[in-house]
Amino acid sequence: MKMCAQDIEFTLIRSDRKTADIVIERSGDVIVRAPTGIADERVLEAVADRALWVHRSLAEWEDLNSSRKLRPLVQGQGFVYLGRSYRLKFVADAHVPLRLKNGRWELSEAFVAREGEPAARKAFRDFYIAKGLEIFKERVQRLAPLVGVVPGDVSVKELGYHWASCGAGGALNFHWKTLMAPHTVIDYIVVHELCHLRHRDHSDAFWNEVDKVLPRYRERKEWLRVNGASLDL
Numbered sequence: 169m170k171m172c173a174q175d176i177e178f179t180l181i182r183s184d185r186k187t188a189d190i191v192i193e194r195s196g197d198v199i200v201r202a203p204t205g206i207a208d209e210r211v212l213e214a215v216a217d218r219a220l221w222v223h224r225s226l227a228e229w230e231d232l233n234s235s236r237k238l239r240p241l242v243q244g245q246g247f248v249y250l251g252r253s254y255r256l257k258f259v260a261d262a263h264v265p266l267r268l269k270n271g272r273w274e275l276s277e278a279f280v281a282r283e284g285e286p287a288a289r290k291a292f293r294d295f296y297i298a299k300g301l302e303i304f305k306e307r308v309q310r311l312a313p314l315v316g317v318v319p320g321d322v323s324v325k326e327l328g329y330h331w332a333s334c335g336a337g338g339a340l341n342f343h344w345k346t347l348m349a350p351h352t353v354i355d356y357i358v359v360h361e362l363c364h365l366r367h368r369d370h371s372d373a374f375w376n377e378v379d380k381v382l383p384r385y386r387e388r389k390e391w392l393r394v395n396g397a398s399l400d401l
């Protein structure tokens with residue numbers, strides 16, 4: 169349900185939970201989660217109480233997202249992989265549309281001429297998805313025993329404004345854009361999702377679980393909050 173308090177438009181999601189919380193989604197949407205029984209006026213009060221924080225967070229979100237634009241596909245342009253930027257080099261003859269070789273992205277000139285720029289960007293996405301599948305499968309296998317869970321299938325795909333999600337049967341999905349983040353941040357994303365197999369919410373119990381496996385998770389979480397918007401092509 170859409171509601172508004174103190175100039176803050178938000179979506180209210182009621183569920184079987186004990187406390188209310190407010191989050192700014194990566195899309196910039198304000199989401200309020202509240203217990204089923206709580207009256208609308210109480211929800212509005214709770215939002216009004218935190219209005220200052222919400223306005224500040226939204227302003228910060230604007231800042232972090234305003235610099236977002238597509239990187240032009242030109243020679244020398246940097247594209248990030250696992251936290252490092254590599255420059256783009258157009259190559260005349262190539263068997264694959266795109267590869268990372270000798271510290272350079274090699275993009276086939278013929279491929280771009282033939283298929284166009286959207287296809288070239290898709291080649292980047294395909295690269296991240298293919299590499300990401302190997303990396304995430306390995307990290308999930310390594311980290312799952314530390315969390316004490318048995319996850320299902322791992323996939324890497326487009327997840328819109330979510331870095332990761334978990335489905336029925338413990339299936340774990342990761343956004344291909346996370347492959348631009350450093351390894352340490354990827355591990356945080358994996359542990360976060362694995363801990364959701366124990367706790368579906370972001371309760372204290374959930375964060376305690378994350379903390380047990382990654383005691384320094386806060387700085388990685390913060391890195392993602394600040395740099396998340398820049399993880400794009």
Ligand SMILES: [Zn+2]
Pocket residue numbers: 360364369370
């Ligand atoms: Zn989560």
